[in-house]
Amino acid sequence: MKALAGGYAQARDLRHALDLLGQADGMGRVLAGGQSLIAAMNMRLTSGDLLVDISRIAELRGVALDGGWLRIGALTRHAEIGRDALIARHAPLLTRAVGHIAHSAIRNRGTIGGSLAHADPAAEFPACVLALEAVLHLDGPDGRRDVAAEDFFLGVFETAIEEGEILTGISVPVAQDGERHVLREAARRSGDYALAGLCLLRRTAGHRLAAFGVGPCPILARGAMEKLDHGDIDGAVAALSGEIDPPGDTQASAAYRRHLAGVLLRRALSDLEGEQS
Amino acid sequence: MTISFGNPDRPNSYIGKTVPRPNAPRLVQGRGKYVDDIVLPRMAHVAFVRSPHAHATIGAIDTAGAKEVKGVLRIFTGAEIAEVCTPWVGVLAHLKGLKSPPQHALAVDRACWVGEPVVAVVATSRAAAEEAAALVDVDYDPLPVVTDMMSALDADTPVLHADMGDNLAFRRLHEEGDVDGVMATAHKVVSARFKTARHTGVTLEPRSILADWNPAEQQLTTWNATQAPHMIQTVLATHLGLPEGRVRVICDDVGGSYGIKVHVYPDEVATAAISKIMERPVKFVADRLESFSTDIHARDHEIEAKIAVDAEGRILAIDVDDWTAIGAYSVYPRTSAIEGNQVVNLCGGPYDFANYRAQTTVVFQNKTPTCQYRAVGHPIAVAVTEGLVDLAAAELGMDPVEIRRRNMYADDVYPVTSPAKMKFEGLSHHASLNKLLELMDYDGLRAEQAALRGKGIHRGIGIASFIELTNPSPFMYGIGGARISAQDGCTVRMDPDGSLVALSGVTEQGQGTEAMLSQIVAEGVGVSPDRVRVITGDTQVTPYGGGTWASRGAGIGGEAALQSARALRGAILEVAGAMLQSPAEALDIRDGQVVDAASGEVRMPLEELGRIVYFRGDTLPKGVPRELVQTRHFITSDYPFAFTNGVQASYLEVDTETGIVTLLKHWCVEDCGRIINPQLVDEQIRGGIVQGLGGALFEEIHYDAEGQLLNGSMADYLVPMAAEMPDMVVGHVETPTMESELGAKGAGEAGTAGAPAAVMNAINDALRPLGGQVTAMPFTPERILRALGRITD
């Protein structure tokens, strides 16, 4: 199928991008890496969009350390995240996630902002930022605002981004000494979206567990986290099973995904132990 | 003079060597020419409105909104196309009882599957045509659907085509010996129910056609991505009411076919009809979503099968009840009964046993039509046979290798006729198996498997022997009344500079046919392969031939090339003899030079001979023939098919908690007779294995109960990808066919034939101690866990 765009404009800077969106009469659509949007357009899942290409806005790209926060620009590409030394040191969960996202060609173009804004239920980065307690920065017609990751993902492809707003970046609290991050997922083929996946953090304050591919959006498994804090692995597996709401489709049934989440949790825990030793 | 293939040091020894592919630089540099690359003056594009219903009557068609779209030229309904294009019926006389209703290029009155073309929109661009197609309003009245295969013949299932009386398209029962009697008294009888999933071929280049009716010439020229240009020529001529000679089908580069592009597709015929009506070039290139719902599907079979063995593991009887659902129509002109028919022909293939019964039941349903796809029927027959043999071995506590050794036809019994009545000229099951075991270090792997089992790691080794049908004679299609040629021809010409042009009726689909032909012609005449240009795929240029299917390119087209090259060599030497005043027999051609056969001394370069013949013919004695163009044709006649054989092995690991299978290594030893280009054969085997592994682990087209296609995109239909593929070791045994001087049989489908069975047997080998077994492909993680009882809800 041939895509049908309503128009295209390249934004010079953030202000310009916001203006273009403001003038688009509700038909504006941010174009970042294009790895999800262009595919959707080519299948005519969306058409008539006035594309506002933000990919050249330098201020939205890059990684910086800012006190206890790691600030990552929305346009930072998956491949850049994967090789960034600051991220490897302060938020290794993101480094690990990159190896599971699609293939090199897609990682070279796809952006973390695009991944978060797109909010695919099986995507890695949304679950990562949820587990990491990141803050997402939005800019829009009414100014800037910050949204906690927990309040950002609302449903399948649905986020807290309002009409006319752009996700400019995220801030991730830097990992404390001794903090451990693991990511476990299972997919039918390497690079496919996960059938189920887990981000597991062990902090001095306790565990953080976010699941993806097992609900309409990434799920923070509080019940399982609590059981893990008490060292109750079987309890955590049981709790997780109750907290997720996996879909069934042509790849696997909900029952399989639920089972898989339990297996992945046990494996993630043994990864954590392996990390610690 | 015959070629001493056994002597690697013979002059011009290109047959049997890996030589560079002449078309590779063109393809990798992006200089190929696919249908989509061709742009003609006044060319229009067509997009199709396709049925969103699996079964519905077509009511009023409102095109008013669509006509408003800028760039739209014309919109056609089925009735309008039917005025210039007659419907076709996909039956063959030798498949007794096969029935199928007339099928139109665009559905008339009734649509029978999701994706069937209903309305054609022609515009100045594909984008405009698509935009308008979305605005065409068709008034559908949904009809009851038939989607389930096994209940298609039940009394309370609606009949899909009322005129056909019932949903049975074809049934064939073959019986040999006394199956029931033997089963009743045998030492062991083991049974299983197998399933192979609905697949499609997923060619890199989608189906494409550019049709150009020139009213001034009264000729239709089409550029097609096809495997069988001459067959398409006949079909277009027949259904558009044109003389065959006024249809020219050109086939430039083709981006993979796998059998998908050897069939007649309604949208392609409609495109040609539209060109005829509009008197201008019209292009149709399927997009990926259309490909999934309109390229032929295949392999949708359910099989109940039994094997009886004696206490020593000898096979006494095999009983197969095969069912397949072929969609709404039997595909024209090869029919959709061939796959089931092949299952009947091929089950039990490698084994010397006496009592055999096989029945195939082919039913209609409201899904995309199925037809021949790489290794037609083989993966099914091999899975059933090899699955049964492994189950019998397990039941007897016998090693899977041992049971095969006890039953495979001995290497010295040929010629022999199988209980399925297949004639084998010469196969090498035991030599191939021995070579395989050596390549894979079977005993070492078994030891490793046992050691790892102790550590909770579950690995499996699976073996699958197979036979493969290649080089078909007219017994495949011709005797059934189809104008599908089993013979093929080649013309070889020497030009003044001593270079050669070879025109062949077989086609290049990206698999290397041109390389194969160039080295045969090079050796046959006596020049280096880079002095040979190969032209294929043009019905007004090449000799008449069948094209590329059923692994016939090298065996049939290659022999025609060899014979025409040998004839040209003779013609050249005749002229040379006259010029050099030497008997032709005393001369030879080596590396582009006429030489003294005995001493090898150079007598004259071919360009000198060319110069004299073409420009100074006055200096040659009057009456010396100067026929530097020679054509030969070849057809097999001793055997209906040249069977090949081989054996594959898979080594894999099953994660018994997730159900995920990791392929560790794969081996294949096959016997395709004379190997012309080892690298091309190995890559055919590897590519074929990959498609077989796809079927074993990933590929499955899903429909819901209403006949809606659920996974028609590359995101949802999982093709095998590089990361999951194991290393593959390929070995060969060579048993040339005596039907031809070349001795080549086919190699293109062997990999696909055996790989799924090898994987199935390996998975079951891994699961056996845990008490699980899988026989329904693809073996998804979920199916494996369910077989292990790890998930039950």
Ligand SMILES: Cc1cc2nc3c(=O)[nH]c(=O)nc-3n(C[C@H](O)[C@H](O)[C@H](O)COP(=O)(O)OP(=O)(O)OC[C@H]3O[C@@H](n4cnc5c(N)ncnc54)[C@H](O)[C@@H]3O)c2cc1C
């Ligand atoms: C074959 C394939 C496999 C893939 N596999 C995976 C996978 O395994 N895991 C995974 O996580 N992803 C996967 N992806 C998706 C990939 O990661 C995308 O890059 C990502 O989802 C979107 O990022 P993008 O920059 O390409 O965004 P785009 O495609 O440009 O945009 C996506 C959406 O987000 C919006 N958007 C983008 N940036 C912003 C912004 N800054 N502010 C507001 N809205 C914005 C767009 O308007 C659009 O709606 C895959 C993609 C492909 C093609």
